[in-house]
Amino acid sequence: MTIKPNIFKKRVLVTGSTKGIGRAITEKFLNEDYEVVGFARSGANKLTHESYQHCTADIGIPDMVEALSNRLSDKKIDILVNNAAVFEYKPFVDMNWQEIQYMVDVNLKGAMYVTKYFLPLMNDASKIFFINSVAGLEQLENQSVYCATKHGLTAFAGILGKELKERKIKVTSIHPGGVNTPMWKDNVDFHDKLDELLRPEDVADMVYYISQQHYNVETKTIKMYPEIEWHQ
Numbered sequence: 643m644t645i646k647p648n649i650f651k652k653r654v655l656v657t658g659s660t661k662g663i664g665r666a667i668t669e670k671f672l673n674e675d676y677e678v679v680g681f682a683r684s685g686a687n688k689l690t691h692e693s694y695q696h697c698t699a700d701i702g703i704p705d706m707v708e709a710l711s712n713r714l715s716d717k718k719i720d721i722l723v724n725n726a727a728v729f730e731y732k733p734f735v736d737m738n739w740q741e742i743q744y745m746v747d748v749n750l751k752g753a754m755y756v757t758k759y760f761l762p763l764m765n766d767a768s769k770i771f772f773i774n775s776v777a778g779l780e781q782l783e784n785q786s787v788y789c790a791t792k793h794g795l796t797a798f799a800g801i802l803g804k805e806l807k808e809r810k811i812k813v814t815s816i817h818p819g820g821v822n823t824p825m826w827k828d829n830v831d832f833h834d835k836l837d838e839l840l841r842p843e844d845v846a847d848m849v850y851y852i853s854q855q856h857y858n859v860e861t862k863t864i865k866m867y868p869e870i871e872w873h874q
Contacts, residue, residue, distance in 0.1 A: 651693065655719050657681045657701055657756055658726030660688050662823035663773055666842035667723055668694065670850050679714065681726065681756075701726055702747030704755045711759035719764045721853055724753040725773040727791075734786040742787050749791035754798060767810040767857050771849055772799045776819045776873055779865070803862060812860060814852055818845050819867035839868045 654671045658664035659680025668678050668689060677693045681701060688696040697714075699706050727749045730741050753772060764770075777785050778792030796815055803813035820839040845866065852861050867873055 651675065651677045652720040653677045653679065653717055654721040654723065655679045655681070655756075655760060656723045656725055657752070659696070660684075660686065663818075663821060663842045663845045664723070664725040665689070666846035667725065667773075667849055670843070670846040671721075674850065676721075679717065679719075681710070700748075701752035701756055702744065704751075707752075707755040708759050711763065715763060717763065719760055720768045721771070722757065722760055722764065722768070723771045723773065723849060724756055725771075726752060727773070727775075729785075729788055731784050731788075733784055737787060745787050746791055749788070750794045750798070753795055757802065764811065768812075769853055770799075770802070770806075770811060770813045771852070772813070772815045773845065773849075774799070774815045774817045776817050776865070776867065776871075778815070779817055780873055800862070803860075810857060812855075812857075814861050814864065816845060816848060816864045816866065819871040819873065821845065835870060838870045840866060 654676050656664050656668050656678060659668045659678070660682040664680070664682075668680055671678050672689070672691050672693055679695045679697065680689070681697050681699045682688065683698070683700050685696060685698050697710055699710055701707055728745055730737060730745060757770065772795055774795050775788075775792045776782070777789045778796040780789070782789055799813050799815045806813060818840055822836045822839040822841055848864060848866065852864070855861060865873070
């Protein structure tokens with residue numbers, strides 16, 4: 643699908659754009675008259691919209707991310723949303739090396755690859771979001787590798803924000819608790835309480851709200867938890 647250039651529309655890049663939080667963020671910005679470029683591992687369930695361009699990509703493969711940045715080099719990015727993630731809910735002793743490697747490749751290294759290769763396409767005073775997790779702030783049982791990737795992402799985002807101050811690019815980490823998405827349906831802590839968790843739209847609304855803040859506002863870390871979940 644080819645997007646007709648429109649110099650008046652701002653452009654958002656969203657990873658993991660076809661389901662869950664990523665899809666809600668994509669739909670939110672499309673509804674607000676942005677152009678959206680979406681990345682996902684497959685084209686299944688991709689949106690059909692005149693202002694949406696879908697790219698099939700595994701962000702854990704750096705050569706693939708670099709190739710996409712070259713292909714999209716004529717498209718300036720105003721907002722980058724690093725959202726794509728994979729999740730395993732099991733004791734560390736039960737995880738195999740492929741699960742460990744893939745979670746690190748997508749959740750941590752993938753976000754780094756996307757940021758690395760698309761920063762040159764970003765305007766000054768633009769915004770970068772990392773859809774992190776409460777797992778990036780806490781130590782949660784049966785989520786050892788997931789927590790490790792998200793804690794790493796927390797540190798990366800914090801330092802990146804410092805390094806980009808000269809360009810006035812703002813970096814925000816959003817740390818939701820349980821969200822009613824397919825990722826949580828098999829989580830034994832919440833599978834029977836999905837309707838009581840955050841909605842993907844709640845996170846999307848927060849991303850959009852921060853994206854509209856005045857250029858001199860610095861919003862570094864947001865914690866969002868459903869009422870049934872409590873963290874410090």
